[in-house]
Amino acid sequence: MTQEQALDAVGEGGFRFADMSHRGSLLVLPSGFHAWPVTTIEDIKPSSFHPLFAEAKEIDFVLIGTGEKIIRLAEPLLWRFREFSFQFDVMASLAAARTYNVLVAEKRRVAAALIAI
Numbered sequence: 803m804t805q806e807q808a809l810d811a812v813g814e815g816g817f818r819f820a821d822m823s824h825r826g827s828l829l830v831l832p833s834g835f836h837a838w839p840v841t842t843i844e845d846i847k848p849s850s851f852h853p854l855f856a857e858a859k860e861i862d863f864v865l866i867g868t869g870e871k872i873i874r875l876a877e878p879l880l881w882r883f884r885e886f887s888f889q890f891d892v893m894a895s896l897a898a899a900r901t902y903n904v905l906v907a908e909k910r911r912v913a914a915a916l917i918a919i
Contacts, residue, residue: 865905
């Protein structure tokens with residue numbers, strides 16, 4: 803699966819992409835689409851992003867979808883993102899998925915961490 807693959811649908815507890823569906827949260831990286839063991843913003847820890855940090859050299863922009871509402875991330879986690887010089891934005895998961903699709907269409911080097919809604 804390549805990063806050029808768009809997200810086709812968001813909701814009902816998961817995502818659809820590439821004629822497949824996934825129940826649960828999703829981490830979208832240059833290496834592909836991965837299950838993300840996060841169900842609420844409280845589940846997010848710096849270790850939740852280890853796969854993303856491992857691919858940091860291939861990523862310029864990160865979208866973080868926090869579920870149905872925009873919820874601010876803890877300051878230590880925001881600093882961790884800054885250490886990698888990522889540009890990033892935190893938004894509701896549906897908005898993050900839409901923005902991801904736009905950035906992929908523009909051939910941007912983007913990743914997304916999306917809590918299922």
